[in-house]
Amino acid sequence: MIRALFGARARRRWVHLVIGGALLMPYFLVGTVIVASVGRPDVSPFGSFPLPLVTLAVALPFPAVTALVPIARPLLVFGVRTLCGVDPAALADRPSRSWDARLRAAAWYTLHVTAGGILSGMSLALPPFAVLLMALPVFPGLRHTPYDAFGPLATGWGVALAPFAGIVLLLGLAACSAAAGALLARLAPVLLGPTPADRLAAAERRATELAVRNRLARELHDSVGHALSAVTLQAGAARRVLDDDRAFAREALTAIEETARHTVGELDAVLGLLRQDGADLAGPGPTAPGLHALDDLLIRTGLEVAYCVRGDPGAVPELVSREAYRIVQEGLSNAVRHGTGRTVTLHVAVADGELEMVMENPASGAAPVVRPGGGRGLRGMAERAALLGGHATAGSEGGVWRLRARLPLGGARRPARAAR
Structure with missing residues (x-):
């Protein structure tokens, strides 16, 4: 289990997901502009929970259109071959020559940046919060926050259980990263593999x-x-x-x-x-x-x-x-x-x-x-x-x-x- 969550392959797949999150940011900013232009400009897309999802949904068509370019497929295959641990023989190594291959590459890229964006956000937010939870018993001043971020963990037996909760959060993040990486590795041969036209x-x-x-x-x-x-x-x-x-x-x-x-x-x-x-x-x-x-x-x-x-x-x-x-x-x-x-x-x-x-x-x-x-x-x-x-x-x-x-x-x- 430790190897599956923190081994070399899991770490490389996590890097692949983080790269997907970085690639999502320009499209997400375009989605932010669009959402702000049709809604309230003073409301941040990173604010209330539904709004980031709406912004993400608005932004996703743009990476899909980007991946329709024929040369996109070999670039995506290079990343998968290097970081995801997929058999190179199961992947296509030439630019997309048919609309079937282009649509598959677009679906893969959209899935990659979506999963990468979500995992990147979790990787930025959860580790600091988990560290604060593990520090609650040692630093009493952390228990009083303006937004009552720790809830019941800041009082009574919750303080004693806070470090375990932090460890569970980190393990949960590692499990989500491993599961998302395994899913992408399984779908890579389907979406980035050779089409019937490529095999012919x-x-x-x-x-x-x-x-x-x-x-x-x-x-x-x-x-x-x-x-x-x-x-x-x-x-x-x-x-x-x-x-x-x-x-x-x-x-x-x-x-x-x-x-x-x-x-x-x-x-x-x-x-x-x-x-x-x-x-x-x-x-x-x-x-x-x-x-x-x-x-x-x-x-x-x-x-x-x-x-x-x-x-x-x-x-x-x-x-x-x-x-x-x-x-x-x-x-x-x-x-x-x-x-x-x-x-x-x-x-x-x-x-x-x-x-x-x-x-x-x-x-x-x-x-x-x-x-x-x-x-x-x-x-x-x-x-x-x-x-x-x-x-x-x-x-x-x-x-x-x-x-x-x-x-x-x-x-x-x-x-x-x-x-x-």
Whole structure:
């Protein structure tokens, strides 16, 4: 009980209430002017008991209107988070964007200044009165006041009981402060918590961030993963023929150097985007080559690729061309990892408003090696095609590893970004 009434949390909540009382004073003075203008100017609003309540009622609409400003909510949340001991996750941290959120913030602010004003008045009046009560037995002169403030406590047994009455008043003040602070802490998540619109906006932001992370992961996987697969294949071939065919080994090492240099450039583009302060990550990402760069990609792979093109690849929109390049790149990586190392065939056709790609290579027949966290390449390839309104599949069919992808040329646009 002592901790609940006088502990650190209770003291912080009392400070929060006193701040509310201080914030009430300008509005209360405005209410005083209004009450004085319609009543008797010579009557103090702090006089008879009903008049302060009337003045408070007149003043309360003004703080309510003040809290309708969108920026008011994060300021109120800061005070609650700092002094009321409320879970920060239960509170909204952005300005009010809807009238629902503004009205809730206005209700909270009005409740805060009202409870704070009452507790502040009690904190100013009750402690001195309680101290006087506890001093009555010691100082007889205090028992005779012009207004007979102590009543029966100033005579007979009342004098002996006066100190206990003072202690009860102080405990009552602490209990009222703790109860008011607990009530505000309970209502804070309701009135200052996220509204359905806030939760929807947060979900859209998380979806946008996840889409950005997935896009960057696909770029890194397809570029760096393909390069490492090609380097592994070329290095293995160079090691096997190093003593017998130095010219071939030299060509393989040159291809490794070119592959590594090209991949470092792509990696720098992705990392540069991540390092940009305030960069629009949901916008266009690092620029990947298009179909025009397939010849160079096929040479650097280290495989024998029979490449056949039908139609005009130059008519393919830039976005579709880049995504097609990445899909072919992932297909070649799979051919290096899962194929027999023999010839790979690649057919690219541009016709009837779509781009069709078919890649085939003999499957090795061995059980696929399951890597921890593997399988992202095929999933990323399917995501690339789906984002453009097409589809891509890959798998083993009759001893042949086959990749098929269809991309509509009219889907050359990025999906709409999530609302912020």
